[in-house]
Amino acid sequence: MEEEKLTRSLSARHIQMIALGGTIGVGLFMGASSTIRWTGPSVMVAYAVAGFFLYLIMRALGEMLYLDPSTGSFANYASEYIHPVAGYLTAWSNIFQFIVVGISEVIAVGEYMNYWWPDLPQIIPGIVVILFLMFANLVSVKAFGELEFWFSTIKVVTIILMIIAGLGIILFGFGNQGEAIGISNLWKNGGFFTGGVKGFFFALSIVVASYQGIELIGMTAGEAKDPQKTIVDAVQSTIGRILIFYIGAIFIIVSIYPWNQLSELGSPFVQTFSKIGITFAAGLINFVVITAALSGCNSGIFSASRMVYTLAINGKMSKKFLKLTRHGVPFYPVVAISFGILIGLILNYLLPFVYSQSQDLFVFVYSSSILPGMVPWIVILISQIKFRKKHPIEMLEHPFKMPLSPYTNYLSLAFLAVVLIFMFINPETRISLMIGLIFLIYMTGYYFVRERKIKE
Numbered sequence: 001m002e003e004e005k006l007t008r009s010l011s012a013r014h015i016q017m018i019a020l021g022g023t024i025g026v027g028l029f030m031g032a033s034s035t036i037r038w039t040g041p042s043v044m045v046a047y048a049v050a051g052f053f054l055y056l057i058m059r060a061l062g063e064m065l066y067l068d069p070s071t072g073s074f075a076n077y078a079s080e081y082i083h084p085v086a087g088y089l090t091a092w093s094n095i096f097q098f099i100v101v102g103i104s105e106v107i108a109v110g111e112y113m114n115y116w117w118p119d120l121p122q123i124i125p126g127i128v129v130i131l132f133l134m135f136a137n138l139v140s141v142k143a144f145g146e147l148e149f150w151f152s153t154i155k156v157v158t159i160i161l162m163i164i165a166g167l168g169i170i171l172f173g174f175g176n177q178g179e180a181i182g183i184s185n186l187w188k189n190g191g192f193f194t195g196g197v198k199g200f201f202f203a204l205s206i207v208v209a210s211y212q213g214i215e216l217i218g219m220t221a222g223e224a225k226d227p228q229k230t231i232v233d234a235v236q237s238t239i240g241r242i243l244i245f246y247i248g249a250i251f252i253i254v255s256i257y258p259w260n261q262l263s264e265l266g267s268p269f270v271q272t273f274s275k276i277g278i279t280f281a282a283g284l285i286n287f288v289v290i291t292a293a294l295s296g297c298n299s300g301i302f303s304a305s306r307m308v309y310t311l312a313i314n315g316k317m318s319k320k321f322l323k324l325t326r327h328g329v330p331f332y333p334v335v336a337i338s339f340g341i342l343i344g345l346i347l348n349y350l351l352p353f354v355y356s357q358s359q360d361l362f363v364f365v366y367s368s369s370i371l372p373g374m375v376p377w378i379v380i381l382i383s384q385i386k387f388r389k390k391h392p393i394e395m396l397e398h399p400f401k402m403p404l405s406p407y408t409n410y411l412s413l414a415f416l417a418v419v420l421i422f423m424f425i426n427p428e429t430r431i432s433l434m435i436g437l438i439f440l441i442y443m444t445g446y447y448f449v450r451e452r453k454i455k456e
Contacts (some may be wrong), residue, residue: 035210036262038203041186041192041254046207053415054211055239057377060384060402060409061215062235067394069207069227074215075310078379081386088316088447089440090379091307091373096439097212098300099337100369103344104299106130111293112293115286130345132336133298137305140327144302158288159245162269165276166252175276183255194259201422205370205429208419210246213296214238215380216303232400240377268428301337325389367429371436374416381409 003158064077075094079087106129110122137144168174170181186192191199253268256275262268271289273281309330312321321332385406388395395401402408423429 035203035206036250036254037257038195038206039199040190040192040259042193042195042200043203043207044247044250046200046204048243049415050204050207051239051243051246054214054242054377054410056402056412057380058214058235058239059400060405060412061265061380062231062400063398063402063405064380064384064387065231066228066398066400067391069231072140074376074380074383075307076282076314077383077387080381081390082379085447086379086382087314088311089419089443090312090375091316092443093375093440094307095304095337095375097369098304099340099344100428101213102300102304102337102341103348105293106341106345107317107348108293109290112286112290123345126345126349127342129294129297130338130342133169133294133301134334136298137301137334137338138325138329138331141329142171146258148295148298148302151291151298154288154291155295156245158285159249162272163252164274166256168397169272169275170252170255181256185258187254189260193384198422198425201418202426205419205423208416209367209370209373211242212369213299213303215376216299222249223230235400255279263321297341301334301341304337304340305330308336315378335360362393367432368435368439369425370429371420371433372439374420375440378413378416381412385409400416 035046039046063072065073068077075087075091077087078090106126107122109129110120110125113120113125114122115441133147136147165174169176169182173179173181195202249269252272253262256272257268270281270285273284279282308317308321311320312333321330321336323331325331384402388405420433423433
């Protein structure tokens, strides 16, 4: 079988950090204030609720991966347990999502580099980053894993230091003349749920989007050493760490600063480090955010290229995409995804010259990845129900079952449906949702037209 030629070079530490790297991104460092704006301090509850359902989704994926650890896992499961069109849509949703995210990350790198070099054209750092990450991904799977491990480690260490510094301010008054700030900001300034029920659910859609990429554990399974043990360890530990980092970091932010003043502060991370006397905080966070952007793009190239490879295995793309390097890396998929991100970067650079509102257009396109990004989760939940029915004997002794399935599957699907409904109600996310929906409808139509032509 072709995909067995992929090199199993990723250890548990690589896979855990890949999942963290794909999830803890620029959004947390620079975008925390925007989610807090919707619902105030209760955004912590939104992260906890979303994290609970993501844990269930990861357990459903882990149950299937334990018996069948394959590259492109959830797309393969969709084809096998739902319908081939579901697998096709899942693969293309993942490709679409990570190309768009990759474009945004390399654009972000150009903007952050302006902090040190204001006259540097933003497109130059973006091109350098794309070429660097493409070659890193082509060298070997281990090189990708090692790069992602260190990118993610920088982010994680920064968040931990920020939480420790914040606790020092809250409990002991560091940077506040020794006067402990306490946690009264959690309920002052309009209460804990400042935006009411509607504000909470509006924030939930953005919070859920920040978890996209957690399913990367499934993408790495085909290239993991000792996949059963690695997958169990990664699923069990990653969701807890993400909840600690997200909820811990946001707890510090909304405790130290009144939630309604955050929009005036810039990055809350910079402000927290500055408050305890780390005067180079802005430069430090700028460096960390650049590594976060590199990490997000790196994970995106890996994930999307493996989905292209999976489509080629299943006969949905040219067999050329099955070519592997001598290190067991799919060559053309990595190059194609990198080239796709490069085209997006160039278009983003050129659009302002012909269309003055192009920045707003790009925001819509970026946000449109939310619905396609949910497709793998929906597919995982539905596939796992069918998976159990097809493997009744193996399930008797299965050590890593999805808890309370199928009821938890239905509950998780209902949660995702509620998030999408509120995305449609919210005028700021409605257009983004519709763009994602149009993409899925187009790809579904294209699949059936292509299949009909093949049969003729």
